[in-house]
Amino acid sequence: MTDPFDAFPELVPLRTAAREGDGAAVLAFFAGLGSADEVCFASHHLADVPDVEKCLERAVAARPADPLPRTLLAERYVRVGWAIRSRALARDVSRDRFDQFHEWLRRAERLLIEVCAEHPAYAPAWTTRLLTARGLELGQSEARRRYDRMSAGTAHTHRAQTLLLQQLCPKWGGSWDAAHGFAQECASAASDGSDAGSLVALAHIEHRMELQGVEADTYLRNISVRNDLRAAAERSVLHPAHRPGWDSVAAHSAFAMAFSLGGHHGDAARHFTVLGDRASEFPWEYLADWRGLFTTFRASALETL
Structure with a gap:
């Protein structure tokens, strides 16, 4: 059983809301979570739902000051971009695919920059910014800076730790x-x-x-x-x-x-x-x-x- 929605039945209402394009229900699900770890976990798996960006874009328009819709949308944009890039080695990825990949990540980054400026202690946004930092090849120092900004407000966020660990490996310049x-x-x-x-x-x-x-x-x-x-x-x-x-x-x-x-x-x-x-x-x-x-x-x- 590898599908998190099967392993954790409590996540099923989130997937149902996303598939139905019900942005309000998606946000209500997140409102019931009790920690940044849970928000990051659910956000990561929500991003796998096809076309979920459509209802998230509507949620951002309806609640422009709320950091959550923008962060969820950014996570989805990152996922779309990474699917275009694929898991192939960099030398096997075409220039066109890299350009599309980077454009999706830049769209995500613009959203996240706004969120982090307005809500500097919002750990889920800083966590997703570790992904954009890696994909946009911003380097070790910038990735560590983002992690440190996140952990200053919320220590020991598991997803952020696993993302920075990836960045620190030799394959990403560490x-x-x-x-x-x-x-x-x-x-x-x-x-x-x-x-x-x-x-x-x-x-x-x-x-x-x-x-x-x-x-x-x-x-x-x-x-x-x-x-x-x-x-x-x-x-x-x-x-x-x-x-x-x-x-x-x-x-x-x-x-x-x-x-x-x-x-x-x-x-x-x-x-x-x-x-x-x-x-x-x-x-x-x-x-x-x-x-x-x-x-x-x-x-x-x-x-x-």
Whole structure:
């Protein structure tokens, strides 16, 4: 079960409202959420609904001073642009597709600049601006500036952390020292039971995916990496203080994938037990036939119990 609307039935009214073009109902759904993490999570998945920009544009026109409609619309514009760019390597993307991609991101950025100027502590807008910064290739310093502006008002926003982690990886101009350092920074600064520890697993997954041959095969098998993953899991999603939320499926998925790729099936078992038949596409989607591998890895893990 990888569709978040299946994994979290409470999100279904949001998808229904979006499909029906009912902008008022979409905004009412967000009004009932209790945290910036929930707003960012729901916004991310709302952006996947085809043609949702039409009702969001009407919502922006009806409530021009409200930061939420503009932020939701910007997230959708980013998604449209990234679909045009595709996940191909930059060298395989045509100039025309890059131009269209950047134009959609610039449309999003114009909305978000307004929101952040008017509402400088509005974390969801700063979070989406991490995506536009990456896509518009604004660099490491600007991405970090945006993250710092967001976290000054709302600390430990999970989606913002995962987005900045991507930016800090070598594939986006960063370094492994920066990526691993930021992951550890997030995990250490968060309270016990936070999902933030999964950033440690994501950093190791990203590192492993950049390697080739024997290095790729052995990286996650390294005992020091395994111990790093164990420590992060114990103080985050496996801690007694952990309270499952919408981001927890992705957090457990990251640990389950990292442990499984390292052959540490006993460690992965605790995460697969919590997940059941649920999984987040990211980071599993890095693997070819990832749904089949998820099932295979889960079976191997559960055999250790």
